[in-house]
Amino acid sequence: MKRINTVKELEKVIRNYRDDLVRNTSQDDQEGIALIKVAMATCSIAAGSEKIYQTMSDFVKKRGVHAEISKTGCMGYCYAEPTVEVTLPGREPVVFGNVDENRADEIIESYIKMGDPVPGIIKRDYSTPDQVL
Amino acid sequence: MTNRQLRIALRNCGSINPERIEEYIAGNGYLSLGKVVTGMEPKQAIQLLIDSGLRGRGGAGFPTGLKWLYAMNSEADQKYVVCNADEGDPGAFMDRSILEGDPHSVLEAMAIAGYCIGADKGYIYIRAEYPLAIRRLKIAISQAKESGLLGENIFSSGFSFDIDLKYGAGAFVCGEETALIHSMEGERGEPSLKPPFPAESGYLGMPTNVNNVETLANIPVIFEKGADWFSKIGTEKSKGTKVFALAGKVNNVGLIEVQMGTTLREVIFDIGGGIREGKKFKAVQTGGPSGGCLTEKHLDTPIDYENLVANGSMMGSGGMIVMDEDDCMVSIARFYLEFSVDESCGKCAPCRIGNKRLHELLDRICQGNGTDADLERLRNLGEVIKDTSLCGLGQSSPNPVLSTLDNFFEEFESHVRDKKCPAGVCRDLLEYFILEDNCVGCTACARACPVGAITGERKELHVVNTAICIKCGACMEKCKFDAVVLI
Ligand SMILES: Cc1cc2nc3c(=O)[nH]c(=O)nc-3n(C[C@H](O)[C@H](O)[C@H](O)COP(=O)(O)O)c2cc1C
Ligand code: SF4
Ligand code: FES
Numbered sequence A: 001m002k003r004i005n006t007v008k009e010l011e012k013v014i015r016n017y018r019d020d021l022v023r024n025t026s027q028d029d030q031e032g033i034a035l036i037k038v039a040m041a042t043c044s045i046a047a048g049s050e051k052i053y054q055t056m057s058d059f060v061k062k063r064g065v066h067a068e069i070s071k072t073g074c075m076g077y078c079y080a081e082p083t084v085e086v087t088l089p090g091r092e093p094v095v096f097g098n099v100d101e102n103r104a105d106e107i108i109e110s111y112i113k114m115g116d117p118v119p120g121i122i123k124r125d126y127s128t129p130d131q132v133l
Numbered sequence B: 001m002t003n004r005q006l007r008i009a010l011r012n013c014g015s016i017n018p019e020r021i022e023e024y025i026a027g028n029g030y031l032s033l034g035k036v037v038t039g040m041e042p043k044q045a046i047q048l049l050i051d052s053g054l055r056g057r058g059g060a061g062f063p064t065g066l067k068w069l070y071a072m073n074s075e076a077d078q079k080y081v082v083c084n085a086d087e088g089d090p091g092a093f094m095d096r097s098i099l100e101g102d103p104h105s106v107l108e109a110m111a112i113a114g115y116c117i118g119a120d121k122g123y124i125y126i127r128a129e130y131p132l133a134i135r136r137l138k139i140a141i142s143q144a145k146e147s148g149l150l151g152e153n154i155f156s157s158g159f160s161f162d163i164d165l166k167y168g169a170g171a172f173v174c175g176e177e178t179a180l181i182h183s184m185e186g187e188r189g190e191p192s193l194k195p196p197f198p199a200e201s202g203y204l205g206m207p208t209n210v211n212n213v214e215t216l217a218n219i220p221v222i223f224e225k226g227a228d229w230f231s232k233i234g235t236e237k238s239k240g241t242k243v244f245a246l247a248g249k250v251n252n253v254g255l256i257e258v259q260m261g262t263t264l265r266e267v268i269f270d271i272g273g274g275i276r277e278g279k280k281f282k283a284v285q286t287g288g289p290s291g292g293c294l295t296e297k298h299l300d301t302p303i304d305y306e307n308l309v310a311n312g313s314m315m316g317s318g319g320m321i322v323m324d325e326d327d328c329m330v331s332i333a334r335f336y337l338e339f340s341v342d343e344s345c346g347k348c349a350p351c352r353i354g355n356k357r358l359h360e361l362l363d364r365i366c367q368g369n370g371t372d373a374d375l376e377r378l379r380n381l382g383e384v385i386k387d388t389s390l391c392g393l394g395q396s397s398p399n400p401v402l403s404t405l406d407n408f409f410e411e412f413e414s415h416v417r418d419k420k421c422p423a424g425v426c427r428d429l430l431e432y433f434i435l436e437d438n439c440v441g442c443t444a445c446a447r448a449c450p451v452g453a454i455t456g457e458r459k460e461l462h463v464v465n466t467a468i469c470i471k472c473g474a475c476m477e478k479c480k481f482d483a484v485v486l487i
Helices: A007-025 A042-046 A049-062 A101-114 B021-026 B031-039 B042-052 B064-073 B094-101 B103-117 B131-146 B177-184 B213-225 B227-231 B264-271 B305-310 B329-343 B349-366 B372-388 B392-396 B399-407 B409-418 B444-448 B474-478
Strands: A034-039 A067-072 A084-087 A094-096 B080-085 B121-127 B162-168 B208-212 B241-248 B254-259 B281-286 B292-295 B319-324 B432-434 B484-486
Touching: A007 B021, A007 B031, A034 A049, A042 A049, A042 B094, A042 B131, A049 A067, A049 A101, A084 A101, A094 A101, B021 B103, B021 B131, B031 B103, B031 B213, B042 B064, B042 B103, B042 B213, B042 B227, B064 B103, B064 B208, B080 B103, B080 B177, B080 B213, B094 B103, B094 B131, B094 B213, B094 B241, B103 B121, B103 B131, B103 B162, B103 B208, B103 B213, B121 B131, B121 B177, B131 B162, B162 B177, B177 B208, B208 B213, B213 B227, B241 B264, B254 B264, B264 B281, B281 B329, B292 B329, B292 B399, B329 B349, B329 B392, B329 B399, B329 B409, B349 B372, B349 B392, B349 B409, B372 B392, B372 B399, B372 B409, B399 B409, B432 B474, B444 B474, B474 B484
Parallel strands: A034 A067, B080 B121, B080 B208, B121 B162, B241 B319
Antiparallel strands: A034 A084, A084 A094, B241 B254, B281 B292, B281 B319, B432 B484
């Protein structure tokens, strides 16, 4: 990565990265892709999230799913690990709990490919700093 | 706002990839650092932090801005910033989660602290048992250096700041800041008397600012949104949010972050989803081995530093363990005390010997050999240990005992006077009993009993003579009909 020398440069970099993220998930963009995040903190890994990450990556690759997959830290739902968050283009992110191989398959086939609801969604009940005025 | 949680310290945790600095930057990452080092005097920045009302999340709740001010005012050629990532409370994993999920927010805050107090060097003291956090920190540090956000001449401001890791071996007392500094220096991890405070004389005798991981994780947001924004969140004296590791007998065990002033009821029943298997709530332990147990009558108390202390517990670092009707409070007190006995560094007598004696008293009570005088002794000895110990470990180690004495005195009385454990936990106070409904008179139990305590005719009910029974449990193991129970 290039060295950032001034605050102005940083602001530009911030805009670029944001644009990248928005482009990936924007609604009107035909090319919008799904974003899959697998929680990979110590607790999640202990619950088997590494395998889930591998499985979902394989599914995405082999079945030609239009999705990007990445790792995050703890989502906070230790009681439901492994947890996976999916953001479909133009939709709010949803979190699936207790994901095993079957559920991973279901999430890809039903939710990501078809946009159909899949049971076992954890309701998000937190606000972020930007939502507090 | 209808959501029950507000994630400030955890804002990125679980949503960004911690191994990609780009994702941190996309959320205005390092912008606060840039604005501070290029546009604010250290004094001005510290004033902003004081105005925000942020207090330390590592346990004591000391105002962070003031701490920085003291370190800034200490004259020296070399100063240090230290991040305390020792996190040793049983059941606590807030700091680990932040480091694993959002390492850059801690790095950014440390650099801001360095600029404000006049330090160009920072250390993260982290326990070696956190390999994943260590790995992600190393990646984060190297990415930040590569981008020029750490290292020489940050944002062309002339300010330079570098961060290295120091590893702890996992002793609880090394989380205490003076012990931590001794451990960093390669000395024994023992606390020393304050003053001098680290802000005057810390690492290698130089002014050192020690902050907790979660405290630091709040700081970039405070500089981004302003002191007013932050100070509107929370209660009068406790601003912002607190992260808790919610564990024990609740349905939704997890990592949560709530505004200061949220009640225990909201945390346990709304966010935590209530008690498992529909059992009855009994108590909640906060503050780990330094804290205490709160009960039903505290459920509607707003959580903040002052309220928790007023009710005999403390905020601590954020462990929150929920107990139900099946938990024996005397045993719980003994569990936490045992932790302190194990972790006492032994430097001072009240903590080294006092806690041991306190633990023996609890042992006696749990075994059914306690007396009324022992209950009195528990309290007196506890108070003496608190008043005379050198460091925070000893000064707070009797809290779990004293708070359970206050809130669950009847349970202690049952153990002492009736020799009964109401929750059915203390084995020595339980008796083996054979259920008439289940017993088929197979004689297996009587044959298994090594002391001949069980009598009964074949195909008839068997009976345990508790005066002879040595409570070995052999009968219970042998019975195929679940007829032998402990009550
Ligand atoms: C026995 C003992 C253990 C402690 N353990 C920790 C710890 O694991 N992490 C931590 O941040 N602070 C711990 N503290 C508190 C530190 O001494 C210090 O107050 C804190 O790191 C200051 O940071 P803060 O002002 O940001 O909270 C401990 C204190 C005592 C007495
Ligand atoms: S109070 Fe305990 S841990 Fe602290 S210095 Fe004394 S012996 Fe060591
Ligand atoms: S039924 Fe009593 S020991 Fe088997």
